Amino acid sequence: MEKDFGGFKGILIIGLGIIGGSLALALRKEGYKGKIYGFDLNKNRIEKALELKAIDEGYDFYEMIPWENIDFVVLSTPVKTFESIALKIKPFLKDDTVISDVGSVKGDLVLRLYEILKPHVFVGVHPIAGTEKEGIENAKYDLFKNARLILTPVGEDREKIEKVEKFWKDIGSKTEIMDPHLHDFVFASVSHLPHAIAFALVDSLIVLSKETGIDLFKYPGGGFKDFTRIAASSPTVWKDIFLENKENVLHTIDVFEKSLERLKEAIKKEDEKEILNILSESREKRMSLD
Numbered sequence: 704m705e706k707d708f709g710g711f712k713g714i715l716i717i718g719l720g721i722i723g724g725s726l727a728l729a730l731r732k733e734g735y736k737g738k739i740y741g742f743d744l745n746k747n748r749i750e751k752a753l754e755l756k757a758i759d760e761g762y763d764f765y766e767m768i769p770w771e772n773i774d775f776v777v778l779s780t781p782v783k784t785f786e787s788i789a790l791k792i793k794p795f796l797k798d799d800t801v802i803s804d805v806g807s808v809k810g811d812l813v814l815r816l817y818e819i820l821k822p823h824v825f826v827g828v829h830p831i832a833g834t835e836k837e838g839i840e841n842a843k844y845d846l847f848k849n850a851r852l853i854l855t856p857v858g859e860d861r862e863k864i865e866k867v868e869k870f871w872k873d874i875g876s877k878t879e880i881m882d883p884h885l886h887d888f889v890f891a892s893v894s895h896l897p898h899a900i901a902f903a904l905v906d907s908l909i910v911l912s913k914e915t916g917i918d919l920f921k922y923p924g925g926g927f928k929d930f931t932r933i934a935a936s937s938p939t940v941w942k943d944i945f946l947e948n949k950e951n952v953l954h955t956i957d958v959f960e961k962s963l964e965r966l967k968e969a970i971k972k973e974d975e976k977e978i979l980n981i982l983s984e985s986r987e988k989r990m991s992l993d
């Protein structure tokens with residue numbers, strides 16, 4: 704099928720971070736012919752986006768944006784900013800402009816955004832791709848290529864939902880539709896919990912270093928570094944994800960605590976059979992990935 708990026712002629716990306724920036728670069732790389740507008744509260748990000756030729760025009764005041772040219776808006780800021788941004792931009796939107804996002808949490812948030820923005824159509828999107836880096840200075844044009852991308856539409860506007868799906872397919876993502884609440888349980892388990900544990904693991908070493916007076920951070924090998932790469936992720940982005948997906952994150956932490964407790968008990972009792980059971984089952988699962 705011919706590439707038309709959903710037929711959108713003018714795209715506004717709000718938030719020129721690693722994800723918003725990578726989206727702009729991917730559009731260029733994949734041959735998008737329309738105009739790309741960028742918005743960010745941080746002027747340095749706008750300058751960098753212009754320097755990289757990722758965007759055609761950049762703004763830090765909504766009033767200045769040529770809204771008549773924009774038929775697709777993508778929210779790419781931390782998830783807790785989405786609702787206030789939606790309220791701010793709504794008065795400027797053309798009737799047929801579609802609004803979407805790239806946020807890591809969906810659930811009730813997409814229902815609230817849908818209500819705030821109607822009669823405009825909002826379609827929730829989550830690309831399952833990223834790194835621990837932040838800002839457009841770390842953006843990659845191929846971040847979304849062959850990556851899974853979840854759409855969590857609410858409402859019945861098939862035509863606009865399909866336009867958003869085609870937009871991402873033309874960038875090279877593998878799209879999948881999911882219920883927004885199911886999405887939040889799944890990604891609490893496979894993404895939010897691992898980030899919480901990685902941050903907490905680094906914190907454990909801070910505590911142990913203070914307790915002992917030994918700078919444990921001088922000694923990590925590959926194991927600790929591999930395990931905690933994601934603890935270098937943006938605190939602002941992850942604070943918002945944990946709070947916006949609070950119930951699921953708390954539940955998955957409870958389950959993790961029980962798993963850790965099971966291993967702890969087996970070690971305490973020197974129960975070799977139980978230790979081997981836990982490690983073998985986990986190793987088998989981990990090896991079946993990819």
Ligand SMILES: NC(=O)c1ccc[n+]([C@@H]2O[C@H](COP(=O)([O-])OP(=O)(O)OC[C@H]3O[C@@H](n4cnc5c(N)ncnc54)[C@H](O)[C@@H]3O)[C@@H](O)[C@H]2O)c1
Pocket residue numbers: 717718719720721722723742743744745748779780781782784788805806807808829830831832833834835836837838839937940944
């Ligand atoms: N980083 C990842 O791995 C990843 C992956 C998938 C989805 N996401 C989601 O993508 C979104 C963006 O994350 P990121 O990693 O690109 O973050 P980032 O920190 O790299 O970029 C966020 C940008 O938003 C700007 N910003 C913050 N508040 C703003 C506001 N109120 N108005 C305008 N601009 C504002 C910041 O100045 C920054 O340039 C988040 O919702 C996140 O959950 C992130």
Ligand SMILES: O=C(O)C(=O)C[C@]1(C(=O)O)C=C[C@@H](O)C=C1
Pocket residue numbers: 806807830831832833834835893894895933
């Ligand atoms: O690879 C990483 O650094 C990521 O954290 C990417 C990752 C993930 O957990 O897999 C992080 C958040 C997203 O919403 C999607 C992807």
